[in-house]
Amino acid sequence: MFTKRFTNLSPYTPGEQPRDMKYIKLNTNENPYGPSPDITEFLKSMDADRLRLYPDPSSLRLRTVISEYYGVNAENIFTGNGSDEVLSFCYYAFFESSQGPLLFPEHTYSFYPVYTTFYGIDYFKVPLNRDYSINLEAFLKKDHYTGIIFPNPNAPTGMGIALGELDSFLSKVQKNRIVVIDEAYVDFGADSAVSLIGKYRNLLVVQTFSKSRSLAGARLGFAIGDGALIKALNTVKDSFNSYPVDAITQELGIIAIKDTDYFQKTVSEIIKVRDEVSNALLSLGWEVLPSAANFIFIRKDKVSGRRVYEWLKKKGILVRHFNQPGIEDFIRVTIGEKSDMKLFLDLISDYKQVDK
Numbered sequence: 100m101f102t103k104r105f106t107n108l109s110p111y112t113p114g115e116q117p118r119d120m121k122y123i124k125l126n127t128n129e130n131p132y133g134p135s136p137d138i139t140e141f142l143k144s145m146d147a148d149r150l151r152l153y154p155d156p157s158s159l160r161l162r163t164v165i166s167e168y169y170g171v172n173a174e175n176i177f178t179g180n181g182s183d184e185v186l187s188f189c190y191y192a193f194f195e196s197s198q199g200p201l202l203f204p205e206h207t208y209s210f211y212p213v214y215t216t217f218y219g220i221d222y223f224k225v226p227l228n229r230d231y232s233i234n235l236e237a238f239l240k241k242d243h244y245t246g247i248i249f250p251n252p253n254a255p256t257g258m259g260i261a262l263g264e265l266d267s268f269l270s271k272v273q274k275n276r277i278v279v280i281d282e283a284y285v286d287f288g289a290d291s292a293v294s295l296i297g298k299y300r301n302l303l304v305v306q307t308f309s310k311s312r313s314l315a316g317a318r319l320g321f322a323i324g325d326g327a328l329i330k331a332l333n334t335v336k337d338s339f340n341s342y343p344v345d346a347i348t349q350e351l352g353i354i355a356i357k358d359t360d361y362f363q364k365t366v367s368e369i370i371k372v373r374d375e376v377s378n379a380l381l382s383l384g385w386e387v388l389p390s391a392a393n394f395i396f397i398r399k400d401k402v403s404g405r406r407v408y409e410w411l412k413k414k415g416i417l418v419r420h421f422n423q424p425g426i427e428d429f430i431r432v433t434i435g436e437k438s439d440m441k442l443f444l445d446l447i448s449d450y451k452q453v454d455k
């Protein structure tokens with residue numbers, strides 16, 4: 100009844116969205132502030148008759164606004180239904196096992212291995228450095244691979260890679276292999292590689308409106324890269340679903356990009372709260388990996404990540420725990436509103452349990 104390829108799937112497990120009680124949700128890296136107030140105004144006055152018609156399949160106005168913001172051409176932008184979809188199309192267009200495995204960091208966004216199963220691509224996990232940063236040198240030691248993907252900053256560690264390092268890395272990568280840099284969290288303090296796309300035609304940068312522009316519910320992501328790569332993504336899209344970005348979301352994206360004041364205000368508030376919370380945790384004896392994202396990855400000597408996650412959940416705070424060897428002692432905590440983070444800090448300073 101079911102195909103072999105279907106029975107082989109091992110799908111991604113999204114962060115919990117529980118309905119049993121009201122939690123303070125610090126588990127899925129959503130933005131604690133709403134989207135731009137201009138979006139609220141637009142939605143209040145939207146003419147529902149627009150929904151009679153199919154949306155622009157190429158999202159041209161949206162792509163033009165994004166391209167102006169990043170100083171590139173509209174031909175350098177591809178938009179999709181969340182960056183997850185954009186990443187999936189990248190796998191389809193650029194990676195295949197006959198060329199070798201896809202390389203990504205050992206601890207990273209857990210969707211990467213899921214797509215490899217979906218598309219039947221081999222992969223190799225490149226170990227992190229001892230300090231949990233991405234080891235770009237180790238990527239360069241591999242000479243047989245179909246492509247490379249990593250987030251900057253990495254998830255779930257939050258650690259960023261500086262632009263100079265990325266530039267030097269890209270200069271050494273084989274020119275006929277695509278490097279996808281997933282910049283889902285870049286606006287919270289990491290270096291974007293967008294300025295390098297003119298220099299490296301095999302570089303594709305993928306970003307999202309879900310985090311820094313608080314539009315996770317609208318599903319909007321995009322890629323920036325050389326025209327030939329963008330054309331390839333369009334071919335995949337038009338072989339699958341010509342209208343992945345609906346008419347409302349195209350408008351929301353345009354409004355969100357244009358409201359630079361609100362964007363800067365909310366992003367800098369999240370960064371400020373992140374740094375305050377990190378310092379408070381350090382003084383409570385927690386180890387906090389240096390974060391350039393809207394979350395922190397923390398652990399404490401003699402504390403089990405799973406137990407502290409369960410304890411916080413019972414107390415009404417949801418964080419994320421990854422049951423993976425090497426990072427099982429950590430919990431990942433999304434930076435929420437200041438008041439929620441105060442509650443989190445008050446609670447965690449009470450965690451006196453010695454787990455091991």
Ligand SMILES: Cc1ncc(COP(=O)(O)O)c(C=O)c1O
Nearest residue numbers: 181182183208250283307309320
């Ligand atoms: C590293 C990374 N990339 C991509 C995504 C996907 O974001 P979206 O599909 O909402 O654009 C996420 C979401 O959490 C992420 O953590």
